[in-house]
Amino acid sequence: MTRFDKPNLGLGVGLRTVHFGHILNKKPKVDWFEIVTENFLGTEGRPMWVLDQIAERHPIVVHGVSMSVGSPDPVDRSFLAKVKALAGRVRAVWVSDHVCWTGVAGRNLHDLLPMPYSEEALRHMVKKIRQVQDILERPLVLENPSSYVEFTSSTMPEWEFIARMAEDADCGLLLDVNNVYVSSFNHGFDPETYIRAIPPERIAYFHVAGHTNFGTHILDTHIGPIIDPVWKLYRLAHERTGGRSTLLEWDEEIPVFPVVHREVLKARKHMGAELAAP
Amino acid sequence: MGPHERGRKRLPLAPASAVIRPSKTLKPEQRVEIYVDAYLARLVEALHDDFPAVTRFLGHRAFHEMARAYLEKFPSRSWSLSPLGRKLPEFLSRKVHVTRREAVRALAAVEVAMAEVFDEAAAAPLTPADFAALDGAQFISSSLEFVPTFRLLEVDYDVNPYIDAVRQGRDQPPPIRKKKSWIAVYRKDFKVWRLDLREPAYAGLSVLRQKGRTVGSAVAAIARSWKGKPESLPDQIKQWFGEWSSEGFFTAIRRPGRVVPRPIPEGRMGR
Numbered sequence: 001m002t003r004f005d006k007p008n009l010g011l012g013v014g015l016r017t018v019h020f021g022h023i024l025n026k027k028p029k030v031d032w033f034e035i036v037t038e039n040f041l042g043t044e045g046r047p048m049w050v051l052d053q054i055a056e057r058h059p060i061v062v063h064g065v066s067m068s069v070g071s072p073d074p075v076d077r078s079f080l081a082k083v084k085a086l087a088g089r090v091r092a093v094w095v096s097d098h099v100c101w102t103g104v105a106g107r108n109l110h111d112l113l114p115m116p117y118s119e120e121a122l123r124h125m126v127k128k129i130r131q132v133q134d135i136l137e138r139p140l141v142l143e144n145p146s147s148y149v150e151f152t153s154s155t156m157p158e159w160e161f162i163a164r165m166a167e168d169a170d171c172g173l174l175l176d177v178n179n180v181y182v183s184s185f186n187h188g189f190d191p192e193t194y195i196r197a198i199p200p201e202r203i204a205y206f207h208v209a210g211h212t213n214f215g216t217h218i219l220d221t222h223i224g225p226i227i228d229p230v231w232k233l234y235r236l237a238h239e240r241t242g243g244r245s246t247l248l249e250w251d252e253e254i255p256v257f258p259v260v261h262r263e264v265l266k267a268r269k270h271m272g273a274e275l276a277a278p
Numbered sequence: 279m280g281p282h283e284r285g286r287k288r289l290p291l292a293p294a295s296a297v298i299r300p301s302k303t304l305k306p307e308q309r310v311e312i313y314v315d316a317y318l319a320r321l322v323e324a325l326h327d328d329f330p331a332v333t334r335f336l337g338h339r340a341f342h343e344m345a346r347a348y349l350e351k352f353p354s355r356s357w358s359l360s361p362l363g364r365k366l367p368e369f370l371s372r373k374v375h376v377t378r379r380e381a382v383r384a385l386a387a388v389e390v391a392m393a394e395v396f397d398e399a400a401a402a403p404l405t406p407a408d409f410a411a412l413d414g415a416q417f418i419s420s421s422l423e424f425v426p427t428f429r430l431l432e433v434d435y436d437v438n439p440y441i442d443a444v445r446q447g448r449d450q451p452p453p454i455r456k457k458k459s460w461i462a463v464y465r466k467d468f469k470v471w472r473l474d475l476r477e478p479a480y481a482g483l484s485v486l487r488q489k490g491r492t493v494g495s496a497v498a499a500i501a502r503s504w505k506g507k508p509e510s511l512p513d514q515i516k517q518w519f520g521e522w523s524s525e526g527f528f529t530a531i532r533r534p535g536r537v538v539p540r541p542i543p544e545g546r547m548g549r
Contacts, residue, residue: 038357038358038359041357041358042358042360042397043360043396043397044397044398044399044400045396045397045398045465045468046396046468049468066357066358068357076357079357102357103354106355107353107354107355108353108354108355108356108357109313109317109354110317110320110321110324110354110359111313111316111317111320113313148309148312148313149298149299149306149309149310149312149313150298150299150301151297151298151299152296152297152298152299153297186301187301188301188302215303216303216304216308217301217303217304217309217312219312
């Protein structure tokens with residue numbers, strides 16, 4: 001059971017524009033959709049019109065990439081007001097973003113940049129999360145990032161930073177199992193140690209995805225099917241939590257919708273038999 | 279220079295190894311480079327998406343070079359990538375090294391208008407029936423409010439056929455000639471449309487876009503630009519107003535002392 005009174009939504013898919021036609025016309029039986037928040041802010045065009053229709057039939061989770069909670073810049077109240085309005089409009093089950101910063105001094109780098117994992121950064125992060133939650137008037141759910149650098153100023157491992165952050169800020173966590181795998185490869189840590197350190201009652205939902213292995217490092221490209229070692233980590237995360245809503249992200253060379261949907265349905269094989277039924 | 283840089287000296291950069299740990303396979307500089315490469319790739323891709331005709335005209339390599347120079351001058355200051363390319367026409371109005379810069383600027387101006395119109399808030403358009411409720415004198419003394427999803431452009435090159443060809447995926451887009459062109463860009467049924475205008479039609483619409491200017495003054499502007507037979511002008515004006523209203527250019531009629539907005543159907547406007 002999560003610390004937050006929310007249902008297990010089942011197996012969902014990240015909503016992408018290339019699938020709009022299929023979803024509107026074929027009405028596939030998908031448990032839920034996650035949207036990228038920023039794709040639906042500041043637009044009143046077709047994407048919003050499509051989303052309104054999908055939100056009538058499916059639970060929606062609003063997942064952003066620009067909250068920049070780790071940045072030293074102050075919280076962007078006008079941005080958060082837009083997020084709050086969107087979440088209300090689609091009756092979002094969760095509002096999530098990332099443990100990261102995306103810009104500084106007014107400039108936006110449009111990337112999920114990792115934090116230095118220090119006591120100072122932790123205090124800063126907790127303060128910002130509390131501010132965001134006050135503005136949104138709901139718990140914020142934050143995702144562990146995939147990362148390609150580690151800071152010399154870090155004094156604790158990422159999993160400790162995230163676990164303490166969630167407790168101190170009283171927020172939820174989105175455990176991206178693929179990100180754990182990617183970062184463990186890039187930084188040389190044990191991914192199972194990471195997953196065992198995350199408080200299960202804080203985990204609101206899981207992400208799974210594919211990635212690209214360049215030999216020297218892995219990039220979190222959200223491409224292709226999920227590899228077995230990631231499913232193995234998913235199984236561990238599933239066992240520790242007793243089951244959580246699970247979502248597949250596929251953002252490069254996106255295939256037709258049924259292929260994407262079938263990929264997330266593979267998660268059933270990795271749940272214990274007693275957990276597979278919704 | 280933005281407000282954050284003004285009056286501030288740039289600090290010398292520390293070597294990457296002072297801030298970033300090496301991995302077993304990559305040096306600190308190589309690890310930072312992953313983010314640098316991703317930043318450029320992401321932003322240039324966003325510009326590609328908004329400017330397919332400019333990309334095609336310049337070719338990918340030249341577009342990439344232009345985009346890098348543009349991003350140096352106009353880095354993203356928004357959480358959204360949508361406004362990223364909005365200043366490309368302004369950038370191209372400067373002396374930058376781009377092949378046929380003025381023609382590219384015309385292409386960019388139209389593609390910016392298309393991107394803006396795609397995202398704009400919806401407003402219910404007036405229909406021909408709304409206009410039929412007015413007598414001639416009332417119509418002439420009225421002002422017309424345009425829907426937010428409308429842009430009016432005057433450019434020095436005939437870029438519209440080129441953009442058509444690119445959007446339709448044709449192998450051989452037509453050459454872009456230096457020729458004054460007038461274009462209405464608008465959204466209808468969630469699609470973005472471009473309408474080539476004749477000069478008098480552009481003159482009339484330009485006047486109507488000005489706050490407080492009446493249909494009568496727009497008609498006068500059309501007449502001043504009209505080079506055809508005088509006797510054919512009334513029918514032409516009627517045809518144009520019919521086309522503009524059926525394409526949904528207007529959302530409200532403002533008569534002296536009152537406003538007649540088109541009611542917005544429930545569920546269309548949302549926020």
